[in-house]
Amino acid sequence: MIIEMKPLSLAETKEIVETLETEEEKEIKGFLKKFIKLDTEKAKQLRKELEGLEIMRMKDEHIVKIIDLLPEDVSDTNKIFTEVSLEENEINKILEVVKKYR
Numbered sequence: 001m002i003i004e005m006k007p008l009s010l011a012e013t014k015e016i017v018e019t020l021e022t023e024e025e026k027e028i029k030g031f032l033k034k035f036i037k038l039d040t041e042k043a044k045q046l047r048k049e050l051e052g053l054e055i056m057r058m059k060d061e062h063i064v065k066i067i068d069l070l071p072e073d074v075s076d077t078n079k080i081f082t083e084v085s086l087e088e089n090e091i092n093k094i095l096e097v098v099k100k101y102r
Helices: 010-017 025-036 040-052 060-069 074-080 087-101
Strands: none
Touching: 010 025, 010 040, 010 060, 040 060, 040 087, 060 074, 074 087
């Protein structure tokens, strides 16, 4: 039964999957380890900081992708925000926050 649907970063997903023990679940853990750039605690801190920016057009889906990809420049950030366009100052705020977690 699904109680709540909320986008999760790969690091947050790994935390949930850590308790699983079957062979298929071990494969999932291996897959996640290849792509995770931040540990769970840093991912949660980054999520809080990004939410604290209060950028109206930034949805949870965008925040998750920012955490997973850690964009380095305006071009990388624009690839995440394909359906909306952010102002230059909003992108710069995002990049400054992300820079602290690299």
